[in-house]
Amino acid sequence: MTDSTTSSHYAPGTHPDLPPPRRTTGVVGWVYKNLFSTPLNIVLTLVGVWILYLIVPPLLDWALLESVWTAENRTECWDKMEVAEEAACWAFIKSRLTLFIYGFYPEAERWRVNLSFVLLIFAILPVLYDKLPGRRHWMWYVAAFPFLVGWLLVGGLGLAPVETSEFGGFMLTLVIGVTGISFSLPLGIALALGRTSNLPALRILCVLFIEFIRGVPLIALLFVASTMLNYFLPPGTTFDLLMRVLIMVTLFAAAYIAEVVRGGLQGIPKGQVEAADSLGLSYWKAQRLIILPQALKISIPGIVNTFIGLYKDTTLVLIIGMLDPLGIGRSSLADAQWAGLAREVYLFIAVFFFLCCFGMSRYSLYLERKLHTGHER
Amino acid sequence: MTAAAPPQQTGALLRLWRNKEARSVIVQIVTVAVVCTLVAIGLHNVSVNLAAIGKEFSFDFLTAPAAYDITFSPFIDYTSRDTHLVATAVGVLNTLLVAVCGIVAATLLGFTMGVLRLSNNWLISRMVYVFIEFTRNVPVLLHILLVHGIVVTTLPAARQAINFGDTMFLSNRGFYVPAPVPEDGAGIVGVVFLVAVIAAIVFRRWAKRVQDETGTIYPVFWICAGVIVGATGLAFLATGAPLTWEVPALKGFNFQGGMALKPEFLALWLALTYYTSCFIAEIVRAGILAVSHGQTEASYALGLRPNRTLQLVIIPQALRIIVPPLVSQYLNLTKNSSLAIAIGYMDVVATIGGISLMQTGKEVETMIIVLGIYLVISLVISAFMNWFNRSIRFKER
Numbered sequence: 030m031t032d033s034t035t036s037s038h039y040a041p042g043t044h045p046d047l048p049p050p051r052r053t054t055g056v057v058g059w060v061y062k063n064l065f066s067t068p069l070n071i072v073l074t075l076v077g078v079w080i081l082y083l084i085v086p087p088l089l090d091w092a093l094l095e096s097v098w099t100a101e102n103r104t105e106c107w108d109k110m111e112v113a114e115e116a117a118c119w120a121f122i123k124s125r126l127t128l129f130i131y132g133f134y135p136e137a138e139r140w141r142v143n144l145s146f147v148l149l150i151f152a153i154l155p156v157l158y159d160k161l162p163g164r165r166h167w168m169w170y171v172a173a174f175p176f177l178v179g180w181l182l183v184g185g186l187g188l189a190p191v192e193t194s195e196f197g198g199f200m201l202t203l204v205i206g207v208t209g210i211s212f213s214l215p216l217g218i219a220l221a222l223g224r225t226s227n228l229p230a231l232r233i234l235c236v237l238f239i240e241f242i243r244g245v246p247l248i249a250l251l252f253v254a255s256t257m258l259n260y261f262l263p264p265g266t267t268f269d270l271l272m273r274v275l276i277m278v279t280l281f282a283a284a285y286i287a288e289v290v291r292g293g294l295q296g297i298p299k300g301q302v303e304a305a306d307s308l309g310l311s312y313w314k315a316q317r318l319i320i321l322p323q324a325l326k327i328s329i330p331g332i333v334n335t336f337i338g339l340y341k342d343t344t345l346v347l348i349i350g351m352l353d354p355l356g357i358g359r360s361s362l363a364d365a366q367w368a369g370l371a372r373e374v375y376l377f378i379a380v381f382f383f384l385c386c387f388g389m390s391r392y393s394l395y396l397e398r399k400l401h402t403g404h405e406r
Numbered sequence: 407m408t409a410a411a412p413p414q415q416t417g418a419l420l421r422l423w424r425n426k427e428a429r430s431v432i433v434q435i436v437t438v439a440v441v442c443t444l445v446a447i448g449l450h451n452v453s454v455n456l457a458a459i460g461k462e463f464s465f466d467f468l469t470a471p472a473a474y475d476i477t478f479s480p481f482i483d484y485t486s487r488d489t490h491l492v493a494t495a496v497g498v499l500n501t502l503l504v505a506v507c508g509i510v511a512a513t514l515l516g517f518t519m520g521v522l523r524l525s526n527n528w529l530i531s532r533m534v535y536v537f538i539e540f541t542r543n544v545p546v547l548l549h550i551l552l553v554h555g556i557v558v559t560t561l562p563a564a565r566q567a568i569n570f571g572d573t574m575f576l577s578n579r580g581f582y583v584p585a586p587v588p589e590d591g592a593g594i595v596g597v598v599f600l601v602a603v604i605a606a607i608v609f610r611r612w613a614k615r616v617q618d619e620t621g622t623i624y625p626v627f628w629i630c631a632g633v634i635v636g637a638t639g640l641a642f643l644a645t646g647a648p649l650t651w652e653v654p655a656l657k658g659f660n661f662q663g664g665m666a667l668k669p670e671f672l673a674l675w676l677a678l679t680y681y682t683s684c685f686i687a688e689i690v691r692a693g694i695l696a697v698s699h700g701q702t703e704a705s706y707a708l709g710l711r712p713n714r715t716l717q718l719v720i721i722p723q724a725l726r727i728i729v730p731p732l733v734s735q736y737l738n739l740t741k742n743s744s745l746a747i748a749i750g751y752m753d754v755v756a757t758i759g760g761i762s763l764m765q766t767g768k769e770v771e772t773m774i775i776v777l778g779i780y781l782v783i784s785l786v787i788s789a790f791m792n793w794f795n796r797s798i799r800f801k802e803r
Contacts, residue, residue: 063527063529064528066526070527073530074527077527077530081533229434230434230435230437230438231433231434231437234437244784245776246744246755248745249744249776252773253773256763257769257773260455260456261452262451262455263451264451264455264458341546342545343545344547344548345745347547348745348747355547372555375551375552375555379540379548379552382545382548383543386543386544
């Protein structure tokens, strides 16, 4: 009220806003707040920088700056380096690239693998991208896809037959991964419905199956597939090893998916079931229209995690003698011309798996955000 | 609905099908019948197939000599003249050893990384994030092979072993550490230690009751630690320090004496630990984030210091969210330890399910044993963790 000019030129309330203190805004503010705000923070930052200094420059040198990309064998590789054996020899990977991709698939028939890969892209598109025009019709193609590609890869009916023991490399990973993913989801949902059903006999059978599968490691099941599964079949029947592996991987993933979906089913309020009942919907209609859409939505992160786990577990087939990328890598390392280049091989395969699995987890995050339509209060 | 169906158009069976109770009974009978038939056909096929190649279903082979060597058997003095049963026991113990060591180490590393991931420090948080994402998106088998390759190829030979003060040696033959050798009187120290632990537990219960009734708080942790350490230390000195260390020493091409952690064990343990700890870190992070910030604020408003807030408000609530997924990670680690076979660590799958199977040709029997052992281990871990989960569950009043 008093019009005092002793301490300020401004009347109360008329002073223009001052800029915030320099330490709290802009780059300086960000650095101060996130890196140097407390003594502990300063120490952590210094430790972090030190670790990065120890790891990143040597890694860059090894993997990129000093690496050799063209050579006939490892001695030539090492001759090209300033210090032998101190840098990556990517020429090795280059010379084995077709093996890593196709395994021992006959060279003349590799177009079938390439075509399958293109078909796979067209099958994944409508699944991932729901705004695709004519998505409903695409879904028929998606449903037929596993069988179409199965015929394309194995042959028969006009195509030259290819033994599944010649499958290998990333192609084998994709075959096992895609088959496991596409068949384990419906099977897992069925098991989850069985486990939550009102019919005790059905429920007990599903519980037994799920708990048995979840209690044993996949490698033991693969051993079962490779050694004793044939005994359970009628005498005289032989059963392709890849087929047995596919069945085991699918059953294994289905048990885990069943548990994830059961979690989703339990997250649906009972009122939803009762509302469906009171509308006169049958069990299957209620599940299909009311319960499952909601339950699956909340179980998406878990389902995708299971898929990622399945995809990574495809490497286990190496232990029963199939040549997935890791198997190809190990047998390549036994080659005297290239022996001892394990780091290159493992890093290469690691990057391949990282790209696939990281992509899947990012997609699941995107889907989660998109489907989060605000039911939580 | 059943009543509304016009009776003249439907047969008795159809009428039965439209009755909800009858239908559920029919469905169950049919399912059980189908499953039983399949199982019976399968078992019949097994007996026919086994008979056709002249094999007999029996577990007699377990008492026959195994006739193969196991390089790593820290608990049982195993020789190749021992039976398959002993070999299986060695395998089980090796599996349990790597599982227990892995679970302990992965929990510690996982909780540390989870907390670092939540750190205010942008750099550390990002670095941990990159490590976690890269590690858990790459197959665990690759990690195991990679670490094994590093241990075997890049560590020096035994003669040039990395020397930790002349007592511990790290080389491509493994990690050699001094082994404790108890002497006369070590038993007394052990007994005193056990008594001290029991006394500490009793004291803790009593202190909790006093606090519940009167509000008086004793420094429980320090008193317990003091009792355990003090009593054991006194007993140790009073009995004349009955413990010596057997230090490994280089003899010929390898070390003799001491405790040896073989490269296979080291590689498997390290790889399983850091792989699983990445999953645990994410679980811990999610658990801590899930405790609403209002809880912290309320606790501050009550005048609790940040340490006590963490200890009494945040951690108990976060644990309830963390424990169930943590259990499944423990189970995963145990099951992933079966990948040991890829690097030649002799666990259950490698002994009974690997070499014993090859030598005896008893596929069905050995596989049944392997599956049974894993089922039992999994069930025990889940039962224990379910019990733990119940004990920390929110107690509604």
